[in-house]
Amino acid sequence: MEDFRHLFRLAADHAADFRRSLSDRPVGVSVDRAVLAEAFTGPLPAAGRPPEQVLADLVAAAEPGLVASAGPRYFGFVVGGASPAATAADIVAAGWDQLATNAVSSPAAVAAEAAAGGWLKELLGIPASASVGFVTGAQAANTVGLAAARHQVLAEAGWDVERRGLLGAPPIGVIAGEERHGTVDRSLRLLGLGTDLVHPVPAGPNGAIDLASLREALRAGPSGPRIVCLQAGNVNTGACDPLREACELVRRHGGWVHVDGAFGLWAAASPVTRHLVDGLELADSWACDGHKWLNLPYDSAFAFCARPDVHAAAMSYSAAYLVGSGGAPEGADLTAESSRRARGFAVWAGLRELGSGGVAALVERCCGLARRFAAGLTAAGFEVANEVVLNQVLVGFGDDARTDRVVAAVQADGTCWAGGTTWRGRRLMRISVSNATTTEADVDRSVAAITRLAG
Structure with a gap:
């Protein structure tokens, strides 16, 4: 075969040059999208x-x-930056071009997922017996977890949803916090359950589900098969639902507990923040991102299930041509994709590069930097609208129109990047500190820029 060394070195050199430039280049992009599109268009040669x-x-x-977005002053969308070892592993994985369907298509890919999955469960406090599907993001992870929930609650009601579908099935009730992430609703739509069946539960002052309201919803809410969606890491405030108390309530009343922990589940990796997700091990399924706080390459996320048999029953399939299927669930048995990129190599490398102590330090440092953001912006005279419990900071600059102008000015300036959001009826700047390379100097420089632009 052709020697690809020169080509691959050119690609790696460009990638390395780009990563080296991140701390100096403008964080936002001001290019005209029509001009950018024109550069890519033209007739196919x-x-x-x-x-x-x-x-x-x-x-x-x-x-x-x-x-x-992989740089130290990008604070939008809870985005991390891929670590050196994980990036290098992803480059090598692209060269290996493995099909991670099962151990027949790539024994190495499946072995890497099994090892990394074990490390993830240990870090997050998820039972070691749980299954792990390596998926693309929290949307896919929530869909897998809720598919497992749908399977089990209907099976307990005597209905085989994989064989009989939903027509004529016992109605399922879904109880979820009113400040749940939008991916939960989309998963319900994709699974044919719809969003009308959601019984929303009010949230407390900082965005965590209100326990008294959850108790009442379980007592007087939807009867029959029930799924309860909890949250670790409110997308705006970072608040975590009281998982132990909530899971114990559901256990008394019956139902499946799914935890959307896209970024907040990583609180479990540090002894400083672990109390925020106390009791997470009592849930039935969990969703968590790797490309957010763990600083893995896009796209990397995990769907965990306390019942591997239920997980596989909801997601797997077999076919005469599919060599290797039908054994212990692995690879594609635990996800919605059969043709799967071998993303487990980068996960394994990223975890090995950090170690458990490094993951804990990353979580603690980002939380500390978020508090530094809040203190700096408060000192500058602006309002921090949430209690900063993790890595999320909400900032108001007066009325909604002014806040939106400040957000737009910050994005155009290029010193840092933060997005806007609406929380409790107000427009606010949303700052997410998730990058392993962010320093105190980056925060101070960003606070100075925001203060200058807001003035």
Whole structure:
């Protein structure tokens, strides 16, 4: 076969140069989208071009539209930046080009997932007997967890949903916090359950589910098969639901507990923040992202299930041509994708690079930097609207219109990037500190820029 060394080195050199530039380049992108689109468009060439030329063309077209989201002053959408070892592993995984369907298609890919899955469960305090599906993001992880929930609550009601579908099935009730993430609702739509069946439970002052209201919902809410969706890490405030008390309530009343812990579940990895997710091990399924706080490459997330048999029953399939299927659930048996990228290599490498102590330190440092953000912006005269319990900071700059102007100005300035959100009827700036390379100097520089622009 052709020697790819020169081509791959060119690609790696460009990737390394981009990563080296992150701390200095403007964080936002001001390029005209029509101009950017024009750089990518044009007729498809009739004849092929050399790979080196194609790579150069791609870099030239993409460079003006690349966002420094992997850098230390990007504070939008709870985005981390892929760690060095995880990035290198992803580069190698692309070269290996493995199909992670099962141990027949790639024994190494499945072995890496099994090992990394064990480490993840240990870090997060999830029972060692739980199954782990390596998926693309919290949307996929929530869908897998709720598919397992749908299977089990209907099976307990005497209904085989995989064979008979939902037509004529006993109605399922879903109890969820009113400040749940939108991916929960989309998962319910994708699973054919719909959002009308959701019984919303009010949230407390900082966004965690109200226990008294949950107790009442379980007592007087939907009867029959029930799924309860809890949250570790409110997308706006970072607040975590009282998982131990909530899970114990559900156990007394019956139902399946699914925890959306896209970023907040990582609180369990540090002894300083572990109390925020006390009792998480009592749930039945969990969703968690790796490309957020763990600083793994996109796309990387995990669907955990306390009942591996239920997990596989909800997600797996078999076929005569599918060699290796039908054994112990692994790989594609635990996800909605059969053709799967071998993302477990990067997960394994990222965890091995950090170690348990490194993951704990990452969580603690980001929480400390979020508090530094809050203190700096409060001292500058602005309102911090939430109790900063994890890595999320909500900031108001007066009325909604002014807050939106400040957010737009910050994004255009390029010193840092933060998004806007609506919480409790107010427009606010939402700051998420999730990157392992962010320093106190980055926070102070960002606070100074926000203060300058708000003035």
